[in-house]
Amino acid sequence: MTMLAERTARKQPTGRPFKPGQSGYPAGRPKGSRNRLSERFLSALADDFEKHGEDVIARVREAYPAVYLRILASLLPTQVEIDAETTPMRSAGIEAVAELLSQALAVTISSGLTTSCTRTCAL
Numbered sequence: 001m002t003m004l005a006e007r008t009a010r011k012q013p014t015g016r017p018f019k020p021g022q023s024g025y026p027a028g029r030p031k032g033s034r035n036r037l038s039e040r041f042l043s044a045l046a047d048d049f050e051k052h053g054e055d056v057i058a059r060v061r062e063a064y065p066a067v068y069l070r071i072l073a074s075l076l077p078t079q080v081e082i083d084a085e086t087t088p089m090r091s092a093g094i095e096a097v098a099e100l101l102s103q104a105l106a107v108t109i110s111s112g113l114t115t116s117c118t119r120t121c122a123l
Contacts, residue, residue, distance in 0.1 A: 065107050069104050069108060
């Protein structure tokens with residue numbers, strides 16, 4: 001170890017600086033609050049969507065279907081719990097979902113946008 005590295009190593013604390021669950025700033029920003037930049041950005045985005053949103057969505061869907069599907073997929077929950085007793089799905093519903101997934105997979109593969117799932121999954 002060089003002399004500079006030895007001095008740096010001595011300055012760095014060992015272990016964690018705070019106990020689990022303890023913050024360095026306990027009276028920090030409350031959960032769910034946003035800073036001014038985030039609020040301004042979301043406000044500007046909402047204003048822009050109000051003016052151009054539906055037209056832009058239609059253009060993206062037609063010109064870039066893979067991007068459109070990626071956006072849709074990003075908006076879906078990552079996990080869905082279904083109670084088979086209270087939410088029965090008929091075979092027609094299952095077939096419709098399978099067909100939509102097949103189409104989405106085909107569009108993704110044909111556009112060259114593949115992920116580990118699109119390379120290995122088959123419907």
